[in-house]
Every structure is written in structure tokens, then in C-alpha cells.
Amino acid sequence: MAEEKDSEGTEALVAELHKKIKEAFEVFDHESNNTVDVREIGTIIRSLGCCPTEGELHDFIAEEREMLLGCLLPGVEEEEPTGYIRFEKFIPVMTRVLVERRYRPIAEDVLLRAFEVLDPTKRGFLTKDELVKYMTEEGEPFSQEEMEEMLSAAIDPESNTINYRDYITMMVIDEN
Numbered sequence: 502m503a504e505e506k507d508s509e510g511t512e513a514l515v516a517e518l519h520k521k522i523k524e525a526f527e528v529f530d531h532e533s534n535n536t537v538d539v540r541e542i543g544t545i546i547r548s549l550g551c552c553p554t555e556g557e558l559h560d561f562i563a564e565e566r567e568m569l570l571g572c573l574l575p576g577v578e579e580e581e582p583t584g585y586i587r588f589e590k591f592i593p594v595m596t597r598v599l600v601e602r603r604y605r606p607i608a609e610d611v612l613l614r615a616f617e618v619l620d621p622t623k624r625g626f627l628t629k630d631e632l633v634k635y636m637t638e639e640g641e642p643f644s645q646e647e648m649e650e651m652l653s654a655a656i657d658p659e660s661n662t663i664n665y666r667d668y669i670t671m672m673v674i675d676e677n
Contacts (some may be wrong), residue, residue, distance in 0.1 A: 502587070515596060522595045525549050526588050536585035551604035554641055563596075609673045616665035626662040 510660055525548045529541040537545065543558045553561060589623065598604065619635055628633075629652065634641040636651065654671070655663040 515600075516595050518599050519592060522592055523588070524598075526591060530588070535588040537588075537591075539578060539584055539596045541588050542586065542591075546595070546598070546604065550606075552606045553604040556641065557604060561661060567601065606673065609669055612669045613666065614672070616669070620665070625666060626660075629656050629661045629663070632656075632663055 525545045526537060528548070528675070529537040529545060539562070541561065543553070543555075546553060546561070615624065617629070619631070632652070632655070633648060636648055655668045657664065
């Protein structure tokens with residue numbers, strides 16, 4: 502009896518995940534032919550609440566090469582994958598990612614500690630110039646487009662600073 506209920510719950514969860522994956526996939530299926538450009542996979546994965554880094558995304562595509570890239574239409578190249586991924590090949594891979602809760606967002610307290618390291622005098626903010634320097638010169642650098650997007654959401658135009666506590670609260674995903 503309990504196994505039956507558990508099975509029904511799992512089936513309902515998978516059905517809900519499939520619906521979400523399909524909706525996200527369809528946004529990028531511009532030809533309405535159940536395919537998307539492989540370069541859109543990161544955006545699709547992130548739109549589903551996962552937060553892989555570019556390195557993790559590259560590894561994901563490499564790991565799933567047999568499932569994903571093996572089913573691409575012609576045009577796959579080694580360094581910069583091009584081609585199209587079919588929905589029926591993507592859905593089992595993405596379902597597994599979501600069920601396994603891979604690429605979860607960083608916890609709020611970890612983000613706060615990271616910002617505090619960048620703010621040793623504990624002002625509670627970073628200037629725009631400081632933020633740009635850290636995001637483009639340290640670790641995995643942001644692209645110009647990513648930097649502009651972050652700045653538009655994070656910087657207070659009056660003070661030209663980012664109050665990182667407010668920014669963290671705004672960007673943290675509620676997983677409940």
C-alpha cells in the first residue's frame with residue numbers, strides 16, 4: 502500500500518518535471534520541430550532552477566555526449582558544439598538532473614560570506630568599479646553581457662554601489 506502511494510507520488514513528480522522541461526524547451530524550439538540549438542542548453546537548464554557554472558555546463562554536455570550530442574543533427578564540432586538537440590533525447594537527461602537535484606544554487610549564507618570577503622571593511626556594499634573588477638578579473642570571469650545584466654539588477658543608480666545583502670535576497674531561489 503505504501504509502495505503504491507510512493508510510486509504514484511514519483512509518477513506525479515516526473516510528470517510535473519516533464520511538463521516544466523517541455524515548457525522550457527519549447528521557448529527555444531523556434532522551428533516548432535522538437536529541436537533546440539545545443540548552445541541554448543545552458544539557458545534551458547538555468548530556467549529550470551539549476552545553476553551550473555560554464556565549466557559544469559561544458560562538463561554536462563561532455564558527460565551526456567552519448568545521450569545528447571550523439572543525437573544531434575549534422576554540424577557538431579568538438580570545441581564549440583553546434584547542431585540541434587531533440588526533445589525526446591533531452592527530456593530523460595534533464596529529468597535525471599532535476600531528480601538528482603544537480604547544480605543547486607549556492608546557499609544564501611555562502612553568498613553572503615563571499616561578498617564579505619570582498620568587503621573587508623564591512624561597509625555592506627561594493628562600488629560598481631569594485632564589482633566589475635572582481636567579476637571580470639577573478640575566478641570564472643563574467644562575459645560583457647553577463648556583467649551588464651548583473652549590473653542592471655544589482656547596482657543602485659543613485660549611489661553607484663551594490664548593497665550585497667539586498668542583492669542576495671533578490672537573487673536567492675526559494676526551493677520550498
